[in-house]
Amino acid sequence: MKYLEGKVALVTGASRGLGKGIAIGLGEAGATVYITGRSWEKSTAESNIAGTLQETQLAVEAAGGICIPVQVDHSEDRQIRLLFERIQAEQGKLDLLVNNVFAGVRALRDAYGKPFWHHEPSLWDAVNNVGLRSHYVSSIYAAKIMSKSSQGLICTISSWGGLSYIFGAAYGAGKSACDRLAADMAVELKSANIASVAIWPGIVGTENISAFAEEMDDEQSRATFGDGYNWETPLLTGRAIAALAAESDIMQHTGKVKIVAEMAEKYNLVDRDGNRPVSLRSLRFVLPFAVPRFRKYARLIPNLKMPWWILLMATLQSPKI
DSSP states (O other): OOOOTOOOOEEEOSSSHHHHHHHHHHHHHHHHEEESSSSGGGGOOOSSSSOHHHHHHHHHTTTEEEEEEEEHHHHHHHHHHHHHHHHHHHHHOOEEEEOOOOOHHHHHHHHSSOOEEEEEEOOOOHHHHIIIIHHHHHHHHHHHHHHTOEEEEEEEEGGGGSSSOOOOOHHHHHHHHHHHHHHHHHHGGGGTTEEEEEEOOOOOOOHHHHHHHHHHOSSSHHHIITTOOHHHOHHHHHHHHHHHTOOOGGGGGTTOEEEHHHHHHHTOOOOOTTTOOOTTBHHHHHHHHHSSSGGGGGGGGGOOOOOHHHHHTTTOOSSOO
């Protein structure tokens, strides 16, 4: 169903991975999707992980959307500003911004397994410059456009890493800050009727995460990432954001964290393979995760969500109050 037809969206960091899946999901819903990335075609790709703007454009168009790729380095504020000026000039509006771009995967892979003081301070910038600061900058320019029509939605891709230790101190601080950024922007955007939410995918089998999983050599990491248990594809996040953006009263969600698997359940969405992964706070995930031999019986376990107060007591590593 083309329920986003006539809507203009921007997905940052969409040459591959989660951003590509989000762009395809929005294209399925009929949106005009601007996408950004640094790799225009294979000859300009900066890593051996596949993915270019042209490939994403073809995938979005095959899904039924209109896709406009723009080569942008999100570490450069001027390039971000020019991107939004172009969208304003070409479309006259912006309905949806998805803050997704992230440049710290390689740095996290290189740093994984060692405490933060074993690394140079530059690790922080690699993880949180393009991936936190750039979200703030993009949101400034998006809000300038959206406020002219007193409507819009800003989705900031975050992570369960803002709640629990996953990839190290720099990553956790950055994702917690993404959640706070989304919540505090919601307060200031409310008078302009612009919604701001944080989006938490589950374990997403992107090209980088799949490669990361193969490199992990400790038992806990292999249990979390190694066998693909309850993994999502990037497309599920795109379909969930498209359904959220189509809601008539989007302001009821502003300032909140939205969990992709729980959105999929609410909107009756399925992933690319027709399955619907469960939330990472579901008993159906938690019990088989803790006891792997239960995984073959996972469908028999009730899909009950753990209350937030239990998560905060049992999962959050710091700070404690």
